Structure formats: structure tokens, C-alpha cells
Amino acid sequence: MPLHYIDGKFTKGGGTETIEVINPATEEVIDTVPRGTPKDVEATVKAAKDAFREWRKTPANTRAHLMHEAAAKMRAHKDKIVHLLTLEEGKPVPENEEEFEWLVNTFDYYAELGRHERGRVLPSGEYSQLNLVLKEPYGVVACIIPWNYPLLLMAWKVAPALASGNTVIIKPSEVTPLSTAYLAEHCWDHFPPGVINVINGFGKEVAEPLVQHIDVPVIAFTGSLATGQRIASIAAPMMKKLHLELGGKDAFVICDDADPEVAARALAYAALTNAGQVCTSTERVYLPKNKAAKFTEALVAHVKELKLGPGLESSTDIGPMIGATYREKVEGQIADAIQHGAKVLTGGRRPQNPQKGYFYEPTILTNVDHSMTIMREETFGPAIPLMEYTDFEQAIELANDCMFGLGACLLTSDPMKAKLFLEEAKAGTVWINDPLTDNYAGPFGGMKLSGGARELGQEGLDSFRETKHVHWEFATTPKSWWYPYGKN
Numbered sequence: 001m002p003l004h005y006i007d008g009k010f011t012k013g014g015g016t017e018t019i020e021v022i023n024p025a026t027e028e029v030i031d032t033v034p035r036g037t038p039k040d041v042e043a044t045v046k047a048a049k050d051a052f053r054e055w056r057k058t059p060a061n062t063r064a065h066l067m068h069e070a071a072a073k074m075r076a077h078k079d080k081i082v083h084l085l086t087l088e089e090g091k092p093v094p095e096n097e098e099e100f101e102w103l104v105n106t107f108d109y110y111a112e113l114g115r116h117e118r119g120r121v122l123p124s125g126e127y128s129q130l131n132l133v134l135k136e137p138y139g140v141v142a143c144i145i146p147w148n149y150p151l152l153l154m155a156w157k158v159a160p161a162l163a164s165g166n167t168v169i170i171k172p173s174e175v176t177p178l179s180t181a182y183l184a185e186h187c188w189d190h191f192p193p194g195v196i197n198v199i200n201g202f203g204k205e206v207a208e209p210l211v212q213h214i215d216v217p218v219i220a221f222t223g224s225l226a227t228g229q230r231i232a233s234i235a236a237p238m239m240k241k242l243h244l245e246l247g248g249k250d251a252f253v254i255c256d257d258a259d260p261e262v263a264a265r266a267l268a269y270a271a272l273t274n275a276g277q278v279c280t281s282t283e284r285v286y287l288p289k290n291k292a293a294k295f296t297e298a299l300v301a302h303v304k305e306l307k308l309g310p311g312l313e314s315s316t317d318i319g320p321m322i323g324a325t326y327r328e329k330v331e332g333q334i335a336d337a338i339q340h341g342a343k344v345l346t347g348g349r350r351p352q353n354p355q356k357g358y359f360y361e362p363t364i365l366t367n368v369d370h371s372m373t374i375m376r377e378e379t380f381g382p383a384i385p386l387m388e389y390t391d392f393e394q395a396i397e398l399a400n401d402c403m404f405g406l407g408a409c410l411l412t413s414d415p416m417k418a419k420l421f422l423e424e425a426k427a428g429t430v431w432i433n434d435p436l437t438d439n440y441a442g443p444f445g446g447m448k449l450s451g452g453a454r455e456l457g458q459e460g461l462d463s464f465r466e467t468k469h470v471h472w473e474f475a476t477t478p479k480s481w482w483y484p485y486g487k488n
């Protein structure tokens with residue numbers, strides 16, 4: 001059984017209970033992890049706080065070397081890490097190989113960015129003065145991670161936080177803790193004790209005490225809107241730095257100049273990767289009325305060819321969903337849409353075979369509108385609702401008619417439409433003709449209820465650095481504007 005990793009040691013902590021980790025493709029228990037307690041949180045925060053004293057003073061070059069060493073060790077363990085990810089999260093191996101690349105390259109990227117600069121020099125008011133903007137670490141950063149990309153989303157927080165001189169406490173999702181535990185055991189043991197800590201457990205019992213803890217100034221969280229709101233309500237009065245990456249309901253607008261075959265493949269990829277369990281999954285599609293029938297026909301034909309199965313099988317395109325309640329939520333939204341007039345073109349049910357596993361057939365719906373929950377709330381599953389538009393301005397309005405603002409996709413070769421879309425879309429990322437492709441140097445994050453945090457790029461480093469302005473006068477004579485006023 002993997003353990004907590006606290007102060008450079010592996011420990012069961014003070015609790016006696018464990019949490020079972022389930023393979024979503026078979027519903028079998030893979031392993032267990034200790035169920036952390038608030039007392040374990042105390043020990044973890046103390047370790048991270050103590051380690052911060054030296055880590056913040058450690059030269060950026062040394063920090064960079066340690067991070068590159070971590071990336072090298074992770075590369076050496078690639079097969080095992082990808083296998084564990086596939087077992088506990090469920091998505092197909094090629095998607096976990098991609099997640100693995102994001103993990104290691106993010107460590108390498110921030111190792112370099114972290115030693116590039118730590119602020120800037122300003123033009124000062126007088127020649128005898130120096131004005132500096134210093135970028136400083138905050139201290140202990142709590143990294144609270146969801147299950148859908150357990151390592152990628154961890155790396156997007158941990159790497160920039162470490163590179164900036166913070167120490168970290170990782171709270172993996174209780175659903176997918178094994179791959180992170182493996183990294184602690186095999187790839188991070190060369191860091192000074194307490195710089196990286198991993199504590200397992202449930203949100204209420206472990207993550208919330210971290211959010212409440214006076215010695216944890218930064219809460220870096222990716223997860224659902226409801227949990228983000230709960231965290232914000234606790235942390236805001238404490239004036240903590242909140243870094244929140246929340247839900248999405250991304251729109252994909254297809255223009256009438258697009259090729260139906262290309263549109264079908266782009267849409268299926270954007271909506272069905274990780275069984276639709278990507279925060280930037282396409283969850284609403286807008287088709288031009290004059291060609292909607294052609295686009296729909298091509299999409300249905302393509303989706304019907306995709307193979308559902310366990311992530312470990314090489315022929316699998318779409319793996320299981322992560323669990324029963326997530327599948328029930330998708331089923332509920334589809335049932336609600338049908339009740340309000342939607343039509344299912346393919347899918348809309350659990351597969352007959354296999355009997356086990358949280359599988360759900362990729363589902364295409366038409367006759368949907370914005371009064372339905374499937375067009376308003378996050379679905380987080382393999383559903384593709386199609387709605388028609390009459391003119392492009394209307395398509396943009398529909399895309400923006402949403403409480404979330406994470407990503408927005410467009411397919412067109414018309415530059416005027418592309419320009420209008422990239423200016424008007426209220427979303428943190430706009431993808432034109434290549435959905436869901438991220439960039440290490442490009443900030444990722446949301447607008448509106450998707451949360452305002454940014455990860456990756458320079459912005460992703462600055463998320464974990466506090467700004468200090470230093471005004472330094474070299475002359476030590478009194479200033480003419482100091483007291484007493486009457487003498488001047």
C-alpha cells in the first residue's frame with residue numbers, strides 16, 4: 001500500500017482507515033491508500049513550513065537541477081507511471097502517454113523559467129535611488145488535484161511553485177492517488193525533506209483543513225465549481241491567495257466553409273477525449289443551419305466507428321467514465337434533454353458488453369436548446385449536443401451564453417470569422433482549427449465561473465510569486481519634505 005509522504009518519510013499517519021482505489025474499467029479494487037486525518041495535516045504543514053526556510057534561499061540554479069533530475073527519473077519510470085494512470089483513471093494508453101509528456105516537460109520548462117529572472121528594475125525617481133520589483137515565494141502551497149488528469153494538473157501547480165521557491169503539499173484526488181504516490185516513492189526522493197509532501201484522504205478531512213490552516217497562504221485547486229466555491233468561502237476572509245481552476249461548458253462553432261469529414265473528426269476528438277471528462281471538453285456544438293444535415297451525418301458515422309473499451313487495450317478509442325455517480329449525472333442530463341424534446345442519434349445508453357466498468361456509449365443529440373441542463377451545466381461525459389444557428393453573430397452569442405468561460409473552439413478557413421471569434425469569445429483559451437492543443441508557454445485558465453487562475457507560461461509562474469516593491473535611497477541625509485514642516 002502506498003503511504004503519505006511527509007517530511008521526506010513514508011508514513012501511514014495517525015489514522016487507521018484506508019481508501020480503496022477502483023479500476024473504472026473493471027470496478028475492481030487496485031490498491032488502497034491511508035485515509036489522512038486533520039492531525040496528519042498538522043504534521044505535513046509543519047514539515048512544509050520548516051523546509052520553506054531553506055528552500056526559499058536555495059539558489060534558483062540548484063532548484064532547477066533538482067527539478068530536471070526529477071524529470072529524468074520520471075522518464076526512466078515512464079512505462080510504470082503510464083500503466084498506473086491507465087489503471088486508476090481509465091483513459092486509453094495514448095492519452096496517458098500524452099499526460100506523461102506534460103508531466104515531465106512541465107518540470108523541465110519551469111526549472112528553466114524559474115532561474116531566468118526574479119523581478120525587474122524600475123526607473124527611479126532620483127539618480128541616488130534604486131527601485132526593484134521582487135518576485136518572492138509565498139511559503140507553503142496546497143495543491144488540491146482532481147482525478148481527470150492526476151499528474152498533468154499536479155505538475156502545472158507543483159513545478160512553478162517549486163521553481164519560485166515555495167514548498168508544496170499535494171492532496172491527490174482520493175479517486176486517483178496511486179500515480180502521485182509512485183512519483184513520491186521513485187522520482188522525488190532527492191529533494192530536501194519537506195519540500196514536496198503528499199497527503200492522501202478525502203476533501204473534507206484533509207483538503208479542507210489545509211484550506212483553513214493559517215500556515216498555508218496559497219490554495220491551488222483544480223476541480224468542480226461547487227468545491228471551488230466552498231474553498232473560496234473559507235479562504236477569502238483569511239485573505240489567502242486563491243488559485244482556482246474550475247468547471248467548463250465549452251462551445252465548438254463549425255462554420256459552413258468547413259469540410260464535414262474534418263469537422264466530424266475534430267468534434268469527436270474535442271468532445272470524447274478521456275470519455276468527455278476534460279475540463280475543456282466540447283460540450284455544446286453549433287452547426288450552420290444550411291449544412292447541419294451534412295455535418296451531423298458525418299459526425300454520427302465517425303462516432304459509430306469508435307471503440308469503447310478498457311484503456312489498456314490497444315484498440316480502445318474511448319475508455320470508461322471514472323465512476324457510477326459521474327455516469328448517472330450524464331444519464332440524468334440526457335434523460336432530461338429527451339424529456340424536453342431532444343433526439344438521440346447514436347448512443348444514449350450503457351453498452352451491453354462489457355457488463356462491468358463505468359462505460360457509457362458516446363451520445364449525439366439534436367433538437368437541443370439553451371433551456372436544457374445539457375446545454376447549461378457541466379456534463380463531464382461522452383455527450384455531444386448539436387444545435388443549429390442561422391448566422392455567425394448568432395453562433396457567437398450562443399457560445400457566450402454560458403456561466404463558464406474556459407475554452408471555445410472554431411472550425412473555419414475564413415480569417416474574418418476567425419478574427420471576430422477570437423475577439424468576441426469570452427473564454428480563457430480560443431482554439432481555431434486545432435481543438436484542445438495547449439502550449440507550455442501559453443497561459444491556461446478560465447473566465448467567469450471557470451475561475452480566473454492561469455497555469456503554464458510566465459503567468460503560471462507568477463501565480464506562485466508574491467510581488468514586493470523595494471525603494472532604496474543610497475544617500476542617508478534627511479529629505480527636505482520630512483518634519484518639521486514649519487522650518488522649510
Ligand code: NAD
Binds near residue numbers: 145146147247278
Ligand atoms: P472535485 O471538486 O470533486 O474534487 C477535486 C479535489 O478537491 C479532490 O482532491 C477532492 O478531494 C478535493 N475536495 C473535495 N471537497 C473539498 C473541500 N471541501 N475542500 C477542499 N478540497 C476538497 O472535482 P473532481 O470531480 O475531482 O474533478 C472534476 C472537476 O474538475 C470538473 O468540474 C472539471 O471541470 C474540473 N476541472 C477543471 C480544470 C481546469 O483547469 N479548469 C481541469 C480539470 C478538471
